[in-house]
Amino acid sequence: MSDTAKVELLAITPNAERLIEEAGRTCYLSFDKMADDSHKRFIRMIIKNGHHSVLEHASATFRITGGSRSFTHQIVRHRMASFSQQSQRYVDEHDFHIVIPPSIQGNPEALEVFNGLINSSRDAYAKLKAMDIRKEDARFVLPNAVTSEIVVSANFREWRHIMDVRTEKGAQWEIRDICSQILAVLAQHAPTVFEDMAQ
Ligand SMILES: Cc1cc2nc3c(=O)[nH]c(=O)nc-3n(C[C@H](O)[C@H](O)[C@H](O)COP(=O)(O)OP(=O)(O)OC[C@H]3O[C@@H](n4cnc5c(N)ncnc54)[C@H](O)[C@@H]3O)c2cc1C
Numbered sequence: 001m002s003d004t005a006k007v008e009l010l011a012i013t014p015n016a017e018r019l020i021e022e023a024g025r026t027c028y029l030s031f032d033k034m035a036d037d038s039h040k041r042f043i044r045m046i047i048k049n050g051h052h053s054v055l056e057h058a059s060a061t062f063r064i065t066g067g068s069r070s071f072t073h074q075i076v077r078h079r080m081a082s083f084s085q086q087s088q089r090y091v092d093e094h095d096f097h098i099v100i101p102p103s104i105q106g107n108p109e110a111l112e113v114f115n116g117l118i119n120s121s122r123d124a125y126a127k128l129k130a131m132d133i134r135k136e137d138a139r140f141v142l143p144n145a146v147t148s149e150i151v152v153s154a155n156f157r158e159w160r161h162i163m164d165v166r167t168e169k170g171a172q173w174e175i176r177d178i179c180s181q182i183l184a185v186l187a188q189h190a191p192t193v194f195e196d197m198a199q
Pocket of ligand 1: 161
């Protein structure tokens with residue numbers, strides 16, 4: 001079965017932009033300048049000046065489903081974020097779902113090659129399990145196309161960095177698509193922090 005990736009916001013710092021302003025103003029003891037809308041100007045100023053550590057006071061956590069292991073292998077390279085991912089050692093993958101890249105989906109000949117591999121991988125996994133091979137070893141025959149659920153937490157400074165490198169044109173299509181979904185949610189909740197990145 002083929003999946004489409006979805007992101008779900010699990011948690012985000014309440015009043016994130018006000019918190020960033022309040023924390024950042026500690027540097028200047030300029031709390032007297034706080035007003036209804038002052039956080040916007042303040043956040044634009046710290047981003048422009050490269051005072052990005054102040055953004056670390058706010059964070060957000062997302063659950064991502066329907067992404068492939070190719071995607072998760074890329075996102076977990078971001079060392080300042082935290083991850084909890086579905087384990088192929090503990091979760092049985094006999095009924096695995098897959099992601100089909102659009103370039104393959106749109107090419108009948110390529111799709112036939114792709115489906116052939118997926119079917120033999122599914123078959124090999126089932127046969128190994130029937131031989132009492134443990135899940136942690138049977139998984140060696142699973143393809144990168146297999147979906148994997150993951151929860152990712154990061155502070156706003158790290159989310160900005162991830163968005164910067166993963167939503168640009170040079171990024172691979174699947175991580176770009178998933179990160180664009182995350183960016184849209186972040187921009188809804190913290191519009192000033194992410195306004196220069198939102199498409
Ligand atoms: C288009 C693209 C193609 C890629 N291709 C490949 C590839 O072919 N092969 C491959 O192996 N990887 C590849 N990567 C992954 C890339 O090399 C990084 O591992 C990944 O993007 C994480 O980025 P990062 O290290 O900047 O950020 P994070 O790990 O998210 O860290 C955030 C920031 O914290 C700071 N930081 C974190 N750790 C350290 C540290 N130890 N020392 C100093 N500063 C630190 C840096 O400023 C860093 O930018 C690719 C990434 C992209 C976006």
